[in-house]
Amino acid sequence: MIKVKVKFFAGIKKDIGLEEIELELEEDSNIENVIELLILKFKSKARHALITVDEKSYKFIIFINNKKISNLEEVRIGDGDSIYFISPVAGG
DSSP, X not given: OEEEEEEEEHHHHHHHTOSEEEXXXXXXXBHHHHHHHHHHHHTHXXXXXXXXXXXXXXXXXXXXXXXXXXXXXXXXXXXXXXXXXXXXXXXX
């Protein structure tokens, strides 16, 4: 098992009602495993905060250890990693 720190910012923090949580994951986990665990823990709050209504895409920008991640499937999570979920900013 590995432990990671997950921080939420902006709208995601508001929707989930939490700024930070530590999670335990299986070795060789990826971001989708993190999202699945968050949905198990926070139910519809996490689903609403992280996944689009049609469930075809995600509603966040993600950083792991201060590096922006574009391809979620290829990234493996390591013990002690810090994962940041940030709501994209929209303007008008």
